[in-house]
Amino acid sequence: MSHNASPPLLDIQHLSLSFGGIQAISDFDLKVHKSEILALIGPNGAGKTSVLNTITRVFTPQSGEIIFKERDISHLPRHAIASLGIARTFQNIELFESATVLDNLLLGRHRFFNGHWWQQLLRTPHFIQTEEDTREQIEHIIDFLDLSPWRHSPISGLPYGVRKIVELARALCAKPELLFLDEPASGLNTEETRDLAFWIDDIRTDLGITVVMVEHDMSLVSAVADRVVCMSQGKILASGTPQEVQSNTDVIAAYLGTSS
């Protein structure tokens, strides 16, 4: 595929991040193009999640630029990322546990207008209409991800696989342009992983969202990813189609070690 026509959606240049003496990411470059599904793979401790956390401003990089839609976002406040149209899920599910699925998804819409405080206090007719519209948007996502049986259940009572999907749904409620999935298939069984593969593909084709995922499950990666980037020790080891990366000798060495 050629993307020379338009600038990349996300352009990371010379990104470096260290924690004391540990260099988590060093001189990292990555371009993410609109409407692609990019998988970030690599052995444990390679810095995949750190890249994701740096883009979503959990960590501040020591150097480098993160350019999203031609704007450097590497020093924005952490809460400002959502309103740019970037959403994410977490490796260890970060749902609002004692709340219901519906409340979690409603919070997903927090970046949009939800009424002024006095409208919330008095519940003006206009405000109730806003709440209904919000609810309608959420119902689309609930339909999309088949969550309707769980709509009113508290998260604390849900099985792990459903929680993963609820977290994905919450990220989608924020109507992102760029979606980061941190190990979406970890802890899911084969069937759930296959459903997830279809959903991720639909997220790109039906909703037009660009997806970057950190993933270990190569069956999912080769099923959906257009492009795979393999990281090791904070650097890019290889990139290309899933088949190319899987057969790359450096990648195999990074995962299994070399015999010499």
Place this chain on the structure above:
Amino acid sequence: MRFDYHTQYRQGFALFKDNSDRILYALLLTVMCAVPWLASSFVLGELAYVFILCIASLGLMVLIGYTGQVSLGHAAFVAVGAYAHVWMMNKGLPMLTSMLSAAGISAIAGLVVGIPAIRVSGLYLAMVTMAFAIVIEQVIGNWSSVTGGFTGMPVPDAQIGKWSLSGPKSFYYFCLVLLVLVVVSLFNLLRSALGRSFMGVRESEAASYALGIQVNQVKIIAFGLSAGVTGLAGALLAHHLKYLTPDGFSLLLSLELVLMVVIGGVGSLRGAILGGLLISLLPTLISNIKPWLPQAWSKQSGFETFIFGFILAFFVLFEPTGLNGRWLKFVSLIESFPLYRKDTFKRNKRYMKSERYR
């Protein structure tokens, strides 16, 4: 059993779930309005006091129950509200203006404490707020020109225009109206975006940031809102006490407020009311059952504190969801009567919990 059948989304977040809800709340309100014709003026005074404590406990519930920030110093905000109110009334402000301004001043005090306090959380936050309460108690004791110092100062009579509120009946109604207003306003706020962001901050800060919630700002707002409501309770309390001294706003009051929230059930307005009811009526209850207890027990000093501690320990061990949890279980028993399963609310051990990126 009851099944909700909604044809519009707005039914899902309505104030009352259905008609039986509406009827029950109307009935409750009617009973509350009828009480002055049935009860003695002593009971009315006690009930007004219960309502005031319920307002204070609602204020603290916003902070502890919804935002997950523990404050052990809320008596300070009660005191700020009470003294500010009396000071402004002495300066000649009308009662309602002064009361609202007192709530406002208390809210500002809450913001002032909140801004540094949000840098710490959990136990440390509890210590900071407790220290603030101690400081306020000392300030009130020593700032004699405004607060009357340790000897205290009298509270002017409650009066709106020409309508006196100093009688037990009228004061009872005034407290009831304010309680209902506070409950409805808080309920509206807490089921809207603001309340949802409180809940988000309580449950996961990492996810809140990722969804665009300004975590620190939300925490400060929670502090301000909570302090404001508590301050309003303070202004009312001044009229109930009729004479203000600093030792009325000691650490014990802070702890009682925390007890109300915890025993009532963290994270629900109904819990705050139920907790407020129980804790504020407990001393009366204890003195009523004392004659039936063996002398050796009832004459023991610290007997009341023992009962308070015992009840708290009981709830923490056996009913962490508090009185509200008990109530919900009772309702679900009624609703699903013949089919109620004993294990519906069984607590399960959880084996999965992450504490990363907080």
